[in-house]
Amino acid sequence: MALLPFFCGKDCGGDACPLLAEVEDGNIKGMHLNPVAGQFIRPCGKGFRAHQDHISPKRLRTPLLRTGSRGSGQFREISWDEALSLVAQKLNEIRSESGPGSVLCIASSGSTGALHNSQTLARRFFNSIGGCVNVEGNYSCNAATYALKRLFGTSKGNSGFDAETIRHSNFIVLWGSNPFEARLGAELPAYLIEAKNRGTRIISIDPRQSLSARILNAEWIGIRPGTDAVLGYALLFEILKDARFNQEFISKYAIGFELLADYVLGKTDRIAKDPQWASSICGIDAKMIVKLASFFWNEKPAIIIPGYSIQRVAYGEEAFRLTVAIQLATRNSGMLGGSTGSINNCLPGVKVETLEELPSSLTKQGSVRGSLTRETQLWKDRDISLGAEAGLFNKRVPVLRWADAVLNPSSYGLRPIRVLYSAGGNFLNQGANVTKNIRAFESVDFAVCHELFLTPTANYCDVVLPVSDAFEKEDIGIPWAGNYVLYKPEICRALPNTHSDYWIFSQLSERIGVEPIFTEERTESQWIDHFLAESEIDDIDAFKRHGIFIKKGQLRAGLDDFFANPVDHPIGTKSGKIEFASPLWNSSMASHWQGSIKECFRQESCRRFWLLTPKVSRFIHSQRIEQEDRSECAQIHIHPEDMASLGAQKGEILKIWNSNGALLASAISDVWLQPGTVWIEEGIWTMPIDGVDLCGNPNMLTSDEGTLESISNIMHGIPIQIERIAEANGQ
Numbered sequence: 107m108a109l110l111p112f113f114c115g116k117d118c119g120g121d122a123c124p125l126l127a128e129v130e131d132g133n134i135k136g137m138h139l140n141p142v143a144g145q146f147i148r149p150c151g152k153g154f155r156a157h158q159d160h161i162s163p164k165r166l167r168t169p170l171l172r173t174g175s176r177g178s179g180q181f182r183e184i185s186w187d188e189a190l191s192l193v194a195q196k197l198n199e200i201r202s203e204s205g206p207g208s209v210l211c212i213a214s215s216g217s218t219g220a221l222h223n224s225q226t227l228a229r230r231f232f233n234s235i236g237g238c239v240n241v242e243g244n245y246s247c248n249a250a251t252y253a254l255k256r257l258f259g260t261s262k263g264n265s266g267f268d269a270e271t272i273r274h275s276n277f278i279v280l281w282g283s284n285p286f287e288a289r290l291g292a293e294l295p296a297y298l299i300e301a302k303n304r305g306t307r308i309i310s311i312d313p314r315q316s317l318s319a320r321i322l323n324a325e326w327i328g329i330r331p332g333t334d335a336v337l338g339y340a341l342l343f344e345i346l347k348d349a350r351f352n353q354e355f356i357s358k359y360a361i362g363f364e365l366l367a368d369y370v371l372g373k374t375d376r377i378a379k380d381p382q383w384a385s386s387i388c389g390i391d392a393k394m395i396v397k398l399a400s401f402f403w404n405e406k407p408a409i410i411i412p413g414y415s416i417q418r419v420a421y422g423e424e425a426f427r428l429t430v431a432i433q434l435a436t437r438n439s440g441m442l443g444g445s446t447g448s449i450n451n452c453l454p455g456v457k458v459e460t461l462e463e464l465p466s467s468l469t470k471q472g473s474v475r476g477s478l479t480r481e482t483q484l485w486k487d488r489d490i491s492l493g494a495e496a497g498l499f500n501k502r503v504p505v506l507r508w509a510d511a512v513l514n515p516s517s518y519g520l521r522p523i524r525v526l527y528s529a530g531g532n533f534l535n536q537g538a539n540v541t542k543n544i545r546a547f548e549s550v551d552f553a554v555c556h557e558l559f560l561t562p563t564a565n566y567c568d569v570v571l572p573v574s575d576a577f578e579k580e581d582i583g584i585p586w587a588g589n590y591v592l593y594k595p596e597i598c599r600a601l602p603n604t605h606s607d608y609w610i611f612s613q614l615s616e617r618i619g620v621e622p623i624f625t626e627e628r629t630e631s632q633w634i635d636h637f638l639a640e641s642e643i644d645d646i647d648a649f650k651r652h653g654i655f656i657k658k659g660q661l662r663a664g665l666d667d668f669f670a671n672p673v674d675h676p677i678g679t680k681s682g683k684i685e686f687a688s689p690l691w692n693s694s695m696a697s698h699w700q701g702s703i704k705e706c707f708r709q710e711s712c713r714r715f716w717l718l719t720p721k722v723s724r725f726i727h728s729q730r731i732e733q734e735d736r737s738e739c740a741q742i743h744i745h746p747e748d749m750a751s752l753g754a755q756k757g758e759i760l761k762i763w764n765s766n767g768a769l770l771a772s773a774i775s776d777v778w779l780q781p782g783t784v785w786i787e788e789g790i791w792t793m794p795i796d797g798v799d800l801c802g803n804p805n806m807l808t809s810d811e812g813t814l815e816s817i818s819n820i821m822h823g824i825p826i827q828i829e830r831i832a833e834a835n836g837q
């Protein structure tokens with residue numbers, strides 16, 4: 107028996123958590139804590155169950171070729187040679203007929219790591235052969251990223267906080283965050299428990315009393331979904347009234363704050379955004395809002411830990427502008443135990459090279475490949491570029507609109523998309539508007555995916571290529587947050603007839619004649635050695651032995667240099683200060699703000715319930731969910747009062763619908779909720795029949811329209827109707 111270092115590297119907000127794999131005769135028997143990681147860098151339960159997927163009998167074990175209609179689940183097994191030759195031939199054929207713009211790469215981060223990142227590998231492959239259309243942004247924190255870039259410019263990546271700084275916090279606000287389930291780095295939960303045991307005041311602002319709120323015994327402030335910005339305005343209103351508020355202090359660090367302040371005080375629209383006003387919209391008692399605002403002054407340092415949920419709503423960009431404004435106005439920014447209001451993972455980690463999307467062998471041939479070298483930097487730093495030309499090799503469409511781009515290419519400045527290429531992603535299931543996603547897959551000439559399991563996306567592909575899993579590949583793990591990196595060797599041999607994404611793309615590159623460009627003539631292990639040689643890890647042998655390198659210096663407050671001396675350490679905005687208003691923000695900010703308020707009222711008038719689609723402990727997005735019994739559908743969590751008003755019984759199958767689609771889910775009574783709000787876990791694998799999803803994937807109800815400015819997904823606060831099946835059938 108051996109204990110070998112392993113990291114769980116899911117795209118979950120943890121991204122790299124240290125573990126030890128217990129291996130006997132080449133088989134994995136179990137997972138254990140890695141003691142070298144200490145007491146704070148902790149995997150979640152999914153990490154301890156990681157080997158269950160590895161040994162699952164449902165893993166794909168041979169390439170598949172579709173034989174029935176798309177989605178029928180009818181395939182035949184084919185050899186690797188046949189599969190790779192077919193994919194290479196189709197790519198060559200379609201690209202030579204219709205150009206690289208006829209391929210949309212929807213690879214994602216099902217596989218992570220310095221080398222084996224499935225999205226990077228796929229983009230690198232397509233860049234090696236002349237490019238394709240890619241997706242821009244992400245489903246996770248697109249609206250926050252949009253806002254934070256405008257607030258902090260290029261310094262956004264330094265605006266977070268180290269989890270250990272919580273030791274200095276006197277007041278902790280979990281604002282829409284549930285880090286025990288929807289992780290925000292591997293260290294946060296343990297530091298939060300320590301804070302709770304210390305007696306630190308912890309408040310959770312959330313429509314649900316989340317698992318984290320319950321574990322931490324946090325004071326729960328129930329809020330109506332999608333109204334976090336409204337609460338933010340009211341808190342700011344109270345803060346602006348406080349004698350301790352000092353505009354001179356703000357001006358030292360920010361520009362444009364006065365515009366926000368004028369709006370909050372009602373100087374622009376004669377509506378004071380005071381607690382009474384906010385209370386009627388967000389459902390929080392006005393006195394509670396006043397009290398909450400006072401904590402930011404009286405219980406310093408105060409830290410806001412915003413969750414991604416507050417920006418996965420209509421006008422979600424605004425929530426992060428307000429968390430930043432509140433922290434700055436109450437002088438909780440730039441100090442240990444406080445925060446800038448940014449996302450916690452925005453801090454530099456340990457320096458380790460990772461595979462580039464654009465092979466360096468190509469960038470060196472700039473003169474040969476025209477403007478490629480010149481374009482490269484532009485491409486990397488670009489904002490969302492709806493339909494804009496960025497050179498042949500890289501057009502992008504907002505990730506939220508990938509299916510729309512397939513169905514309406516000219517709206518995005520594209521020619522028809524004929525190929526969909528997926529690696530490490532399940533876009534058909536996880537993207538908003540499943541019905542449209544299915545139509546997109548049905549419309550293309552050819553669809554390929556690399557997968558571990560026969561996911562809903564795989565079911566709609568022509569060729570499915572089975573990949574090796576995390577235990578079968580050596581790699582370096584880069585955490586989402588935290589000043590450490592992890593290592594795992596190849597713990598066991600790949601399942602017979604499965605291969606790594608790297609191997610698959612190398613083989614395709616060879617068939618297309620660009621293998622030296624894609625691989626740069628390195629094997630997988632040579633790449634790992636190269637990355638380590640270029641890293642700041644001093645003792646590589648020890649790193650490989652222990653599986654972890656922890657860098658000294660875990661107590662960083664975001665933008666601390668800037669807050670210590672903004673003149674000598676300006677941030678990366680044009681002004682060098684935090685920009686609450688600038689030409690980069692929508693020029694009609696006031697109408698944006700008013701739109702946000704109108705949206706709240708629109709939802710109020712047309713909804714019967716608000717739907718949340720949170721992450722849960724059971725699985726990560728839609729990865730590796732095995733629905734043994736396909737007749738079992740998702741549960742919809744409903745407050746007991748609403749159960750009574752619907753006349754629904756526990757376990758009763760209900761129909762949930764809105765203008766986007768419909769699904770079935772079984773009712774479960776949930777006291778940890780506000781009446782009027784319901785939730786269904788995200789990630790359920792879809793099975794729509796005649797427009798109704800029998801398994802209860804909530805993306806049947808989500809829209810790909812997105813938020814106004816950043817075109818980001820809206821996954822919470824979705825207006826829905828609920829009917830008992832008997833009622834729906836008119837009985």
Ligand code: SF4
Nearest residue numbers: 114120121123150153
């Ligand atoms: S937090 Fe994410 S990466 Fe870490 S163990 Fe859990 S699932 Fe794996």
